[in-house]
Amino acid sequence: xxxxxxxxxxxTIYPGRGIQFVRNDAKIFRFCRSKCHKNFKxxxxxxxxxxxxxxxxxxxxDMTQDSTFEFERKRNRPERYxxxxxxNTLKAIKKIDKISSDRQKHHISTRLNTGKVKKRKExxxxxxxxIHMIKAPSALKEDSSLTLPKIKVKVSQTLAEENQPMEE
Amino acid sequence: xAAALVSKCSRVGRSLLGGLGNNTSGLxxxxxxxMSNNFLSQQRTFIQMRTxxxxxxxxxxxxxxxxxxxKGKKGxxxxxxxxxxxxxxxxxxxxxxxxxxxxxxxxxxxxxxxVDGSEVKFDDNAVVLVDKQGQPIGTRVFxxxxxxxxxxxxxxxxxxxxxx
Numbered sequence: 001x002x003x004x005x006x007x008x009x010x011x012t013i014y015p016g017r018g019i020q021f022v023r024n025d026a027k028i029f030r031f032c033r034s035k036c037h038k039n040f041k042x043x044x045x046x047x048x049x050x051x052x053x054x055x056x057x058x059x060x061x062d063m064t065q066d067s068t069f070e071f072e073r074k075r076n077r078p079e080r081y082x083x084x085x086x087x088n089t090l091k092a093i094k095k096i097d098k099i100s101s102d103r104q105k106h107h108i109s110t111r112l113n114t115g116k117v118k119k120r121k122e123x124x125x126x127x128x129x130x131i132h133m134i135k136a137p138s139a140l141k142e143d144s145s146l147t148l149p150k151i152k153v154k155v156s157q158t159l160a161e162e163n164q165p166m167e168e
Numbered sequence: 169x170a171a172a173l174v175s176k177c178s179r180v181g182r183s184l185l186g187g188l189g190n191n192t193s194g195l196x197x198x199x200x201x202x203m204s205n206n207f208l209s210q211q212r213t214f215i216q217m218r219t220x221x222x223x224x225x226x227x228x229x230x231x232x233x234x235x236x237x238x239k240g241k242k243g244x245x246x247x248x249x250x251x252x253x254x255x256x257x258x259x260x261x262x263x264x265x266x267x268x269x270x271x272x273x274x275x276x277x278x279x280x281x282x283v284d285g286s287e288v289k290f291d292d293n294a295v296v297l298v299d300k301q302g303q304p305i306g307t308r309v310f311x312x313x314x315x316x317x318x319x320x321x322x323x324x325x326x327x328x329x330x331x332x
Contacts, residue, residue: 001284016285022275024291026312026330 008036010053214243225306228261
């Protein structure tokens with residue numbers, strides 16, 4: 001039994017799933033479900049279809065190079081059955097899977113980090129510039145405790161002080 | 169035949185829905201829709217009487233028309249034998265035009281279920297000519313052939329370039 005990869009979306013095809021299409025030049029295309037099969041028949045290029053792994057890897061959305069991927073390479077030589085080897089391999093698969101998925105999640109979260117930092121900066125700017133939409137500037141001048149101090153402080157403190165004018 | 173009816177009904181149904189959905193787009197869009205439906209919802213069926221198949225060995229014939237499928241009520245599938253009439257042949261070959269021959273279907277556009285539950289389908293309908301005993305007439309087979317021939321047509325498998 002061998003777990004194949006879908007030609008279009010690169011997900012694993014378990015036994016009993018999907019359709020295999022053999023072209024006349026003897027190239028075999030395996031599809032995990034009819035969605036991928038229909039896209040193939042429409043002659044769509046998986047590298048241009050946003051939800052496929054091919055697109056994500058090409059556009060840097062998912063991790064491309066990692067040592068954990070080496071374990072999944074296709075090996076054509078069948079191994080002689082050895083009970084210990086089989087047992088150890090099963091344990092290793094679990095561990096490697098966990099490490100691999102953790103690394104991939106980390107890759108995605110680092111990619112999304114720059115967006116978070118930007119958003120926070122924009123929020124602070126907006127607060128500084130458009131506070132007149134919430135409280136009239138003359139009111140702020142009278143009661144100086146309501147204005148934001150124009151000094152750079154640590155993140156936790158600014159959050160507490162940003163909340164003040166909102167609560168009014 | 170039932171399959172053709174079903175596809176026709178689906179086509180009519182879809183064009184109706186298209187008409188109801190966007191009255192403003194006009195006739196052009198519905199005709200385009202019908203074209204694309206035609207392409208996508210192609211129902212592949214059995215190999216039956218009058219099906220023209222490609223011959224993929226060097227027996228001399230090029231195209232062959234099925235007269236009878238020796239197995240199956242609705243028609244032949246991948247791996248079945250058929251009786252066929254040679255429609256097109258090479259000028260100097262073992263088989264001449266108009267001859268009635270037996271053939272084994274080695275590639276079928278209709279998907280065939282495998283023992284592990286998956287399905288295989290090929291690009292076209294192709295046949296290898298055999299004699300009454302099941303021995304191939306030609307000496308070479310072109311293109312991929314399926315595993316399904318393993319039980320009965322071992323000779324064809326040995327001649328094959330690629331087993332899919």
